[in-house]
Amino acid sequence: MGIDLRGQVAIITGAGAGLGRAHALALAERGVKVVINDVGGPARDSGSQSAAAGVAREIQDAGGEAMVALCDVSDEQAVAGMIAQVIDTWGRVDILINNAGILRDKSFAKSDLQAFRTVVDVHLMGSVNCSHAVWPHMVKQGYGRILMTTSASGIYGNFGQANYGAAKSAVVGLMNVLAIEGESKGIRVNSLAPTAATQMTEDLLEPQELARLAPEAVSPGAVFMVSPDAPTKTILAAGAGVFAVARMEESAGVYLPEGKRTAEQLALEWSRVSDMSGSVLTHSAFEQTRRYIAIAQRDAVAEAEL
Incomplete structure (x- = not known):
């Protein structure tokens, strides 16, 4: 049986390129009305505006529905305005994919703490701001799917990514709590841990490796994890066409008298x-x-x- 998402409304942050763009196109192919979020605007970053508008045009040219919503997800008020715009236009939000992210890689000893805060603000607080803004709408309609974007760096660690790893681990904690709180409200909350060739990784891998790590190889996982039959409180790792579940577990425990x-x-x-x-x-x-x-x-x- 196919996954039917026709008529649903999805917001995808950081969707001007890379994974966000791939997720947007994959959902639009299934009849989802897609909100393409990215940073920038006419006075600040016309490149980001063009990227987001370009993705929206791709969807529209293929017969789908899309709108552009330019804002920085770490700005709570800007996010609230974006969600209000979506509700005014399409009346509901069924899916939120928190995908926006940045890198400021440096060993911890050499880290600038302001850059550290910026990474946490975008990845963690961006996910908090967007999830908090859509939550009451999902509660009201008795349905919602939220997908965080975590990383192997947050689950397992990676040299030079203390800021990124901390933020990506934090969104798993956010997922865990929201999944519990959303369970009785028809809201399922999951995380995607992608390994994909994006603007953030293109300088780190060989060309033949990058070819295997196309963002489009990850997006089927994103589609499933925001579908009606998705699990909840689950981390799906994905890359190069490989899909696996990552999880936190404990040993059985030993009692010391x-x-x-x-x-x-x-x-x-x-x-x-x-x-x-x-x-x-x-x-x-x-x-x-x-x-x-x-x-x-x-x-x-x-x-x-x-």
Whole structure:
């Protein structure tokens, strides 16, 4: 069965090029009305304006519907204005893909903290601002799909990307909470961890590698993750036509009784504590607390019976 998105409205940030453009075209092909967001404007950055307008024209020339919304996603008031414009024009927002991003790579010791804040503002606060602005509309209509854009740098780390990795890890935390809060409201929230050839990566890879990492190879994952049957609270990694789920998990846990609850005993038990063969998935912070209490109660009783 095909994924039917006809008539839905999607906002894609940073959609003037690269992954955002690929996501926009993929959704438009399925009958989605697409809002092409990018930075810039006539007085500031005509290049970005032309890029966003160019993507909108591509969609319109193919018979689809698209509009351009130029604003910096780290500007809360500008984002609020963009969402108001979309609601005035199309009456609803079904899909938000938080894709806008920048790089300011440098080793942590050499990092400029203002540049660090700028990266966090765009990636994290941009996702916060856009998600917060569409949230009441999605709640009102009882339906919504939000897709964060994380990165392997945020999940696993990457040299010289402390700012980017911190921001990309943070959006996973945002996803986790919004997925829980949105579950009863028909809102599903996921993250995409793309590996693609974009303006941010073109200087880092060989030409034959870049060819495999076309943004279009990632966008099927984005389409699925904002579809009606999408999961929620899930990280989809994608690149070069490969798709995988990344997740946070814990080892089963080892109880240390009060008399042995020392750093030295933990060191002795480390092989058991770090054994991931019986790993568990935890759906919320409170669920983790309840699980720890259950383990402690069970093992305390067993310890007392020895």
